[in-house]
Amino acid sequence: MGNIVQRLTFLDYAIVVVYLVVLVIIGYRASFSQKKKDDESLFLANKSLGWASIGFNMWGTNVGPSMLLAFASIGYTTGIVSVNFDWYAFVFLMLLALVFAPRYLAAKVSTMPEFMGNRYGGSTQTILAWYALIKILISWLSLGLFAGGFLVRQILGIPMWQSVIVLVSFAGVFAFMGGLKAIAKVNVFQMILLIAVSLILTVLGVMKVGGLSAVYHSVPSNYWHLIHPANDPKYPWYAILLGYPVSAIAFFCTDQSMVQSVLGAKNLEQGQLGVNFIGWLKILSFPLFILTGILCFILFPPRFRFEIK
Numbered sequence: 001m002g003n004i005v006q007r008l009t010f011l012d013y014a015i016v017v018v019y020l021v022v023l024v025i026i027g028y029r030a031s032f033s034q035k036k037k038d039d040e041s042l043f044l045a046n047k048s049l050g051w052a053s054i055g056f057n058m059w060g061t062n063v064g065p066s067m068l069l070a071f072a073s074i075g076y077t078t079g080i081v082s083v084n085f086d087w088y089a090f091v092f093l094m095l096l097a098l099v100f101a102p103r104y105l106a107a108k109v110s111t112m113p114e115f116m117g118n119r120y121g122g123s124t125q126t127i128l129a130w131y132a133l134i135k136i137l138i139s140w141l142s143l144g145l146f147a148g149g150f151l152v153r154q155i156l157g158i159p160m161w162q163s164v165i166v167l168v169s170f171a172g173v174f175a176f177m178g179g180l181k182a183i184a185k186v187n188v189f190q191m192i193l194l195i196a197v198s199l200i201l202t203v204l205g206v207m208k209v210g211g212l213s214a215v216y217h218s219v220p221s222n223y224w225h226l227i228h229p230a231n232d233p234k235y236p237w238y239a240i241l242l243g244y245p246v247s248a249i250a251f252f253c254t255d256q257s258m259v260q261s262v263l264g265a266k267n268l269e270q271g272q273l274g275v276n277f278i279g280w281l282k283i284l285s286f287p288l289f290i291l292t293g294i295l296c297f298i299l300f301p302p303r304f305r306f307e308i309k
Contacts, residue, residue: 019193022189023186023189023190026185026186026189027185027186029185046264047264047265047266048264048266049184049261049264049265049266049270049274050265050266050270050274051265051270051271051273051274051276051277052188052274052277053184053185053187053188053261053274054184054261054262054264054265054270054271054273054274054275054277054278055273055274055275055276055277055278055280055281056184056187056188056191056192056277056281057183057184057187057188057261058258058261058262058274058275058278059191059278059281059282060187060190060191061187061257061258061261062258062278063191063194063285063289064148066146067289068289069150070082071285071289071290071293072289072290072292072293072296073293074290074293075289075290075291075292075293075294075296075297076293076294076296076297077293077297078223078234078235079219079220079222079223079224079225079294080223080224080225080226080286080290080291080294081225081226081228081234081235082235082290083226083285083286083290084226084235084240084244085240085244086282086283086285086286087282087283087285087286088240088244088248089248089252089279089282090279090282091245091248092245092248092249092251092252092253093252093275093276093278093279094275094276094279095249095252095253096252096253096259096262096275097271097272097275097276098272099253100253100254100259101262101268101271101272101275102268104259104262104263105262105263105265105267105268105271109263110263111129111132111256111260111263112128112132112254112255112256112259113125113126113128113129113132113256116128132256136256136257145164145167145168146164148163148164148167149163149164149167150163152166152167184261184264191281194288195284195288198288198289198292199287199288201292202287202288202291202292202295205291205292205295205296205299206295208295208299209295209298209299214298215291215294215295215298218298219294219297219298223294223297261274262274262275
């Protein structure tokens, strides 16, 4: 970590400051454009989200710091097999757009626990609300803060607890002042920036290695296999084909964090287009995130290299 901090220049810190200022401006404009502070404003963005905001916001929710680190790590150790989790997801995103979203929007609810409560009663709503809260704290917030805090700590050279406080402060202020609309506006900016920066990083990495041909021939051949045999200890084909749908339907079609943006759509058409848009965005996971892990494998090889076949 100290080595990274020592390499940072004034320009690097200036870029970080400009980035934070832009985030504050976008969040401020979105937060104080709200005319009312009720549930529709906080949870549904006044039903004002278009397809681009929905798609970028869902992708931003899905591609958090923990996901970026996970994809790069799997790319480093295994290759492109993890792209199945994003490219296979289009099936379940279409299920959300065509089956689930029409029912959610027709019910005019603010949250998923409310939807289930209207159907099965108040006790079900309470149980699901607590379940969603605990799940977000454990599987989303804790992992996101750890991964994000780890990155901030490396960039700024500050202790982990201070990094986490910085992240929580920014996210908390935006969520409290502007609700879903402010978060969606900020996510659109961040996702466009993420695509641009990740693409530049990938291009620079490929050039550093010596071109796409050098990338292809510098790693084991099984790194380029999307489908692994049944005896593969990590990612057998049947686990991805049959096991992934169970979690994918629960995640993409019913998870509060993912579905929330669709609930804030202007209308059903915009919600469905937004879900379709995130399906296209998921194609980018290979060149932007997984390939960078493979490039790191070539540029910073593990202590014990695999035999290249």
